[in-house]
Amino acid sequence: MNLELTDKVVLITGGAKGIGAAITRAFADEGAIACILGRNPEEADALVAELAAKGRRAAAFSCELTSEAAVQSAVAAVQQRFGRIDCVVNNAGANDGVGLRAPVSAFRESLEKNIVQCFVLVQAALDSLIATRGTIVNIGTKCAVTGQGGTSGYVAAKGAMNGLTREWALDLAPHGIRVNCVIPAEVMTPQYERWINQRPDPAASLKKIRETIPLEHRMTTAEEIANTVVFVASPRSSHTTGQLLYVDGGYVHFDRAVTTGAQG
Numbered sequence: 001m002n003l004e005l006t007d008k009v010v011l012i013t014g015g016a017k018g019i020g021a022a023i024t025r026a027f028a029d030e031g032a033i034a035c036i037l038g039r040n041p042e043e044a045d046a047l048v049a050e051l052a053a054k055g056r057r058a059a060a061f062s063c064e065l066t067s068e069a070a071v072q073s074a075v076a077a078v079q080q081r082f083g084r085i086d087c088v089v090n091n092a093g094a095n096d097g098v099g100l101r102a103p104v105s106a107f108r109e110s111l112e113k114n115i116v117q118c119f120v121l122v123q124a125a126l127d128s129l130i131a132t133r134g135t136i137v138n139i140g141t142k143c144a145v146t147g148q149g150g151t152s153g154y155v156a157a158k159g160a161m162n163g164l165t166r167e168w169a170l171d172l173a174p175h176g177i178r179v180n181c182v183i184p185a186e187v188m189t190p191q192y193e194r195w196i197n198q199r200p201d202p203a204a205s206l207k208k209i210r211e212t213i214p215l216e217h218r219m220t221t222a223e224e225i226a227n228t229v230v231f232v233a234s235p236r237s238s239h240t241t242g243q244l245l246y247v248d249g250g251y252v253h254f255d256r257a258v259t260t261g262a263q264g
Contacts, residue, residue, distance in 0.1 A: 003231065
């Protein structure tokens with residue numbers, strides 16, 4: 001299926017590693033110009049070079065996403081270089097473990113890096129998105145629905161992201177801009193791998209997690225998240241907006257008793 005994304009200019013925050021890198025590759029494979037925004041220039045440049053070697057188009061814009069001025073400057077640089085912005089993917093964020101007993105300053109910092117930067121980027125790119133009747137795709141987390149424990153900042157931010165997805169979808173509908181949120185659950189990213197390796201028995205912990213995922217008892221791949229992001233950003237998904245799309249093998253919405261065989 002041709003997703004009609006050729007020459008579309010896409011901003012992807014945190015697009016150099018993990019789910020973000022998979023999203024960058026997926027857009028580039030569809031002929032889009034994938035623009036990586038983030039503070040890891042070496043990783044971003046390496047990915048851009050990898051894609052260029054395959055005849056794909058991508059670019060890296062070094063940017064501290066919690067700096068309003070830096071975000072505005074990066075968006076202006078993209079606009080100057082490519083002349084348009086067709087899609088914003090708010091992917092960057094971190095499950096930083098800022099819990100209920102953390103200092104209030106740490107909670108505020110978590111909100112800054114997990115949701116405020118999304119508002120800043122969309123605001124900076126808004127006129128360009130209006131001009132192209134573009135799209136916004138937010139990357140959420142199952143924790144905003146299920147809770148996790150010990151991560152109040154991240155959950156608060158991602159809960160706000162779910163709300164903003166629908167608020168922005170309504171706000172921007174008159175401009176033809178669609179806004180959706182793709183929500184992963186258990187995906188083996190570098191960040192997730194670091195977390196699982198801190199467990200007393202990483203292999204046993206991973207096996208237990210897999211058993212709670214109804215569809216095939218396996219982790220979701222970053223590529224599966226990316227494929228959904230690219231589709232929902234494309235004209236092939238032209239009447240989908242304000243949706244929270246769970247790409248999780250049924251993790252969030254299926255009864256856990258079914259996965260363990262303890263139905264009753």
